[in-house]
Amino acid sequence: MLDKILCVDDDPITLMLCKKVVERVEFAKEIITAENGVEAIEYFDTLFEESKVNDAIVYPKLVLLDLNMPVMDGWEFLETYMRKDYDNIFTSTRFIVLSSSIDPYDINRSKTYPVIGFLSKPITKEMLENLKTQFP
Amino acid sequence: MKFYIFGVMKNNSNRITLIYVLILMFMAIIGHKLFVSYFSASDNESIFRYDYLKDLLYIVFSGLILKFILHQNEMRNKSVFEKLQLTNIEIKESNERYDIVAKATSDTIWDWKMEDDSFIWNKGIQGVFGYKKEDVGKTSKWWFDRIHPEDSLKMSVKLYSFLEQKTEKWQDEYRFQCADGSYKYVFDRGFLVKDASGKPIRMIGAIQDVTKQKEEEQRLRLLETVITQTKDAVMITDIDTSKNAIPNIIFVNSAFTDMTGYPAEEVIGKSPEMFFGKKSDILEFDKLKTAIQEYKECFVETISYKKTGEEFWINFSMIPVTDKEGEHSHWISIQRDVTEEKEKEKEREQLIRELTQNNKDLKQFSYITSHNLRAPLSNLTGLLNLIEDITIEDPELKEIINGFSKSTHLLNETINDLVKVIIIKDNPSIQKEKVLIKDVFENVFNQLSFLISVNKPILKIDLEDVTILDINKSYLESIFLNLLTNAIKYRDPNRQLRVTIATKVVDDNLIITFKDNGIGIDLEKNMDKIFGLYQRFHNYPDSKGLGLYLVKSQVESMGGTISVASTVGKGTTFTIVFKYN
Numbered sequence: 001m002l003d004k005i006l007c008v009d010d011d012p013i014t015l016m017l018c019k020k021v022v023e024r025v026e027f028a029k030e031i032i033t034a035e036n037g038v039e040a041i042e043y044f045d046t047l048f049e050e051s052k053v054n055d056a057i058v059y060p061k062l063v064l065l066d067l068n069m070p071v072m073d074g075w076e077f078l079e080t081y082m083r084k085d086y087d088n089i090f091t092s093t094r095f096i097v098l099s100s101s102i103d104p105y106d107i108n109r110s111k112t113y114p115v116i117g118f119l120s121k122p123i124t125k126e127m128l129e130n131l132k133t134q135f136p
Numbered sequence: 137m138k139f140y141i142f143g144v145m146k147n148n149s150n151r152i153t154l155i156y157v158l159i160l161m162f163m164a165i166i167g168h169k170l171f172v173s174y175f176s177a178s179d180n181e182s183i184f185r186y187d188y189l190k191d192l193l194y195i196v197f198s199g200l201i202l203k204f205i206l207h208q209n210e211m212r213n214k215s216v217f218e219k220l221q222l223t224n225i226e227i228k229e230s231n232e233r234y235d236i237v238a239k240a241t242s243d244t245i246w247d248w249k250m251e252d253d254s255f256i257w258n259k260g261i262q263g264v265f266g267y268k269k270e271d272v273g274k275t276s277k278w279w280f281d282r283i284h285p286e287d288s289l290k291m292s293v294k295l296y297s298f299l300e301q302k303t304e305k306w307q308d309e310y311r312f313q314c315a316d317g318s319y320k321y322v323f324d325r326g327f328l329v330k331d332a333s334g335k336p337i338r339m340i341g342a343i344q345d346v347t348k349q350k351e352e353e354q355r356l357r358l359l360e361t362v363i364t365q366t367k368d369a370v371m372i373t374d375i376d377t378s379k380n381a382i383p384n385i386i387f388v389n390s391a392f393t394d395m396t397g398y399p400a401e402e403v404i405g406k407s408p409e410m411f412f413g414k415k416s417d418i419l420e421f422d423k424l425k426t427a428i429q430e431y432k433e434c435f436v437e438t439i440s441y442k443k444t445g446e447e448f449w450i451n452f453s454m455i456p457v458t459d460k461e462g463e464h465s466h467w468i469s470i471q472r473d474v475t476e477e478k479e480k481e482k483e484r485e486q487l488i489r490e491l492t493q494n495n496k497d498l499k500q501f502s503y504i505t506s507h508n509l510r511a512p513l514s515n516l517t518g519l520l521n522l523i524e525d526i527t528i529e530d531p532e533l534k535e536i537i538n539g540f541s542k543s544t545h546l547l548n549e550t551i552n553d554l555v556k557v558i559i560i561k562d563n564p565s566i567q568k569e570k571v572l573i574k575d576v577f578e579n580v581f582n583q584l585s586f587l588i589s590v591n592k593p594i595l596k597i598d599l600e601d602v603t604i605l606d607i608n609k610s611y612l613e614s615i616f617l618n619l620l621t622n623a624i625k626y627r628d629p630n631r632q633l634r635v636t637i638a639t640k641v642v643d644d645n646l647i648i649t650f651k652d653n654g655i656g657i658d659l660e661k662n663m664d665k666i667f668g669l670y671q672r673f674h675n676y677p678d679s680k681g682l683g684l685y686l687v688k689s690q691v692e693s694m695g696g697t698i699s700v701a702s703t704v705g706k707g708t709t710f711t712i713v714f715k716y717n
Contacts, residue, residue, distance in 0.1 A: 011511055017518040024525070068507065100510035121511070122518025 002028040002135055003058050008040045008077070009033075009066040009098070018064060018123055027128045032060065037072025040065075041080050048089060059090045061135060064098045064123070065115075067106065074099075078113045087114055096131070098123060149206040157199035164191040235259075244343040248276055251337055255279060264345050266315035284311035284319050299328070299336060309350075312343065321350035369395045369471040371408065375456075375464050380407035381425045383467060395450075395473050397443030408469070411450075413441040424454060431456045431464050437474065449478040499558070506555045513551060516544045553682040556614070560689045568694070571609045573639060573648075574599055580616040587624050593633035600639050607714060611690040618683040619710055623652040628705070646716035653707040659700070666700055 005028040007018045015033045022031055034040040040063070051057045067074035074097065081087065095115045097106070107118055116134075119127055168188045235258075238245050244260025255276050261267050272278070283291055287310035298306040306326040311319040326341035363370050369392035373383040385403050393399050396411065403410070412421055417438040427434030433455045440450040452471035459465040520541050528534045577597065581588065588595075620635070627633040636651040657666060667688040691698045691712055702708040 011515065013515045013519075014511070017515060017522070020522055021518070024522070100507060100514050121514035122521065124518070124521055 001026055002061050004028060004030045004032060004060040006032045006034065006040065006043065006060040006063045008035075008037065008063065008069070008074070010035050010069040011066075014066070014121070021123050021125055021128060025125050025128045025132070027132060028062075036069045037074065037077030037080070040077055041072070041084075044081065044084070044086050044090070048084075048086065051089065059093060061092050061094065062131075063093060063095045064119075065095050067097060067099045075109070078110075078115075082113065149203070149210055152206060153199055153203040156202055157195060160195040160198070161192065164188070164195060167191075238342075241342070242345060244345075246279065246341045246343065248279075248339045248341070249337065250339065253277075260343065264343075265312065265320065268315070271315065282313040284313065287311050298326075299339075306339075306341075309346070320345050321347045364389050367391055369452075369473075371452075371469040371471060373408065373467045373469070375466065377428065380409055382407050382409050382428060386466070392471065395442075395448075395471065396440075402443075411440045412438070413447070415439045415447055416441075427454060428467070448473050449475040502554070502558050506551060506558060509547075509551050510555070513544070513548055517548060520544055550682065553686055557682070557686055557689055560611075560686075560693050568606050568608055571607055571612060573612075576609065576612050576616060577637070579613055580620060583617060584620055584624070587621070591624050591627065591633060593624060593627070593635050596634070596636040598636070598638040600641060607694045607696075608690075611694060615687050615690050615712070618687050619650045622683055623650065623654060623708075626652075626654045626708075628653065628655050641716055644716055646714045648712040648714070650710040650712075651707065652709075656704040656706055656708050657700070657702040658704050659702050667698070 005022065007015055009015050009018070012035075015035075019031050019033075022028055032043065034043055047057060047059050051059075065074045065077065072080070078095070087093070093114065095113065096117045096119055097110060097115055098119050098121060099106070100121045110118070168191070234245075237243075238258055238260060242260065242264060244264050245258040246261075247256045248254075253275050255274055255278065257272050261272050262269060273281075280288065280292065291308050291310045294308050295306065306328070307324065309321065309323050312322045313319055323344040323346045324341050325344075326339050328336050329338035329340070331337045366389065370387075370389040371385055371392055372387040373385050376383050384405055384407055386405075388398075388400050388403055392403075396403075420436045420438040424434050424436050433453065435451075435453050437449065437451045439447050441447055450471055451474040452469050454467055454469050456464050457466050457468055520537075523537060523541075528537065577599065623635050624633065631653065634653045636649070638649050638651075640647045640649075659666070667684050688698055691714075694714065696712055696714040698710060698712045700708065700710050
């Protein structure tokens with residue numbers, strides 16, 4: 001079981017669903033949610049500040065990321081994340097794009113980011129059981 | 137020859153004199169001898185002797201006179217002969233001159249003596265018209281017979297009225313037949329010769345071959361008709377740019393007048409600059425000016441002005457023409473009123489703009505719709521998934537949730553199909569790969585294994601062994617899946633379903649056929665709708681009217697075609713044709 005995962009989605013029902021499914025399959029101990037890219041960045045900002053004083057900080061190893069969001073969408077979030085060099089700070093953090101439609105163009109675009117997969121909504125227990133094997 | 141003749145003449149006169157003298161002398165001597173013998177030994181011998189001498193003297197004298205007369209005669213003859221000789225030479229020279237002139241003018245000369253209807257032709261009849269000497273007739277009939285039937289009546293009327301009026305000159309144009317049967321246009325001029333009483337006795341004519349001129353004339357007349365009759369306005373200008381940048385008009389046709397309202401006399405001598413006005417395209421005008429300076433052809437489209445001041449769109453060319461020496465001599469301009477076309481073009485552009493915008497809006501709309509529908513729908517699906525784990529005791533609630541679940545799944549399928557269509561329509565250039573048709577079928581059967589196991593259709597699969605296509609695998613899968621699902625869905629409940637799937641390579645085409653013995657579709661009613669969007673032909677609850685539309689879209693996006701044949705109650709056959717490399 002993972003310690004922490006982050007769910008980024010503007011739809012509260014999706015977040016609720018995420019939480020429920022994660023709980024059901026005991027995928028992670030803690031689920032943090034953000035409603036858009038800005039909130040997610042702010043979360044990582046806070047973690048970054050904390051990491052300066054605390055080496056043993058627990059950060060999410062997996063982020064479930066929606067692409068289509070107001071304020072800051074998934075792509076902008078990933079760009080900002082990279083620009084802030086967070087991929088070298090939170091080295092174990094991986095991203096999974098959770099989207100309602102999968103465009104081949106998006107898959108290509110994700111290759112420059114630490115995105116390890118694309119999943120089509122809704123999130124299911126089977127998906128998470130499958131993911132478990134990738135995160136020992 | 138001349139001297140020989142004279143020599144003979146001289147000898148003759150001398151001989152004649154000599155013979156005359158000798159005969160007379162012989163007669164005188166004989167007479168004298170006889171006389172002497174009758175009056176022999178007469179007394180007057182001296183008188184006889186005197187008479188005899190006198191006779192001889194007379195004879196010699198008369199001989200001399202004869203000689204003189206003969207000589208006089210001879211001299212007269214000689215001068216007459218010399219005159220004749222001169223006339224002869226003159227005639228000969230005149231003849232030669234006539235021949236040379238006839239040759240130089242290529243005229244064919246004829247000479248018609250009316251009294252005995254003899255008709256003589258010069259060599260032109262052979263050279264110009266190709267007749268052999270022996271074929272040329274010797275009467276006027278031969279001449280008349282060779283005049284073109286269409287011309288002969290008019291020509292003979294003219295000729296005889298001329299002969300009646302007894303004027304001196306006659307000329308006419310007609311077609312004259314050549315030896316090979318073809319006709320030449322000729323110009324014939326004749327002169328009448330009259331006798332003392334004024335009666336015409338002879339006519340001499342000269343025929344000129346004017347075929348070339350005539351043909352050229354006809355050609356020019358035809359060309360002229362083109363200019364005068366054409367619906368396009370034609371304008372011709374000179375090349376003098378000393379006064380105006382665009383040279384002055386020297387000709388306009390009636391179509392020009394129709395188009396602009398200006399009669400020819402109001403524009404000739406003026407520069408076409410007068411047709412440019414406030415709204416005319418100044419750039420086009422400059423283009424025309426430059427072209428004229430450089431003697432280059434030019435095409436102009438601009439607003440122009442009619443005599444009434446009304447503006448219209450004109451499209452015209454300005455083409456330099458040269459004379460025989462290759463010198464620029466004129467400008468020719470063909471002009472057309474394109475106002476209507478311009479307006480139509482404008483309308484079309486407007487329409488295209490609107491359509492493009494509409495299409496863009498619709499596409500955007502469908503994206504947003506599909507996305508916005510999808511997000512809550514996936515939530516619903518997710519939530520239903522969660523409910524599955526919860527045991528529900530209340531049977532009514534269970535029923536409600538069941539219905540809720542079914543509707544949600546159907547909605548999900550519909551939206552998935554719609555999204556597929558949108559992707560196909562928006563992506564004309566799809567990825568293509570080598571695909572083994574058999575593999576695709578295996579995939580499809582795996583996905584439909586549940587349906588197949590439930591309905592147990594007889595499947596007859598006849599695929600060519602190594603059939604590889606250069607197409608999109610997921611599309612092909614979707615096509616097969618849709619067609620096979622349709623076959624199962626719309627089977628005839630009264631008989632076992634039989635589906636035959638076959639591929640065949642014919643020339644450059646791969647033909648795939650899907651044949652079933654299902655309920656069929658009434659094509660007479662539905663031919664134009666069968667591949668349409670949201671067309672349903674059977675009252676089935678889970679029919680969305682999307683499948684065949686999707687199939688057609690996918691087939692066509694890969695450059696293929698699909699057709700259908702169906703009989704109600706018997707079955708349906710779909711035929712898909714792809715290019716096969």
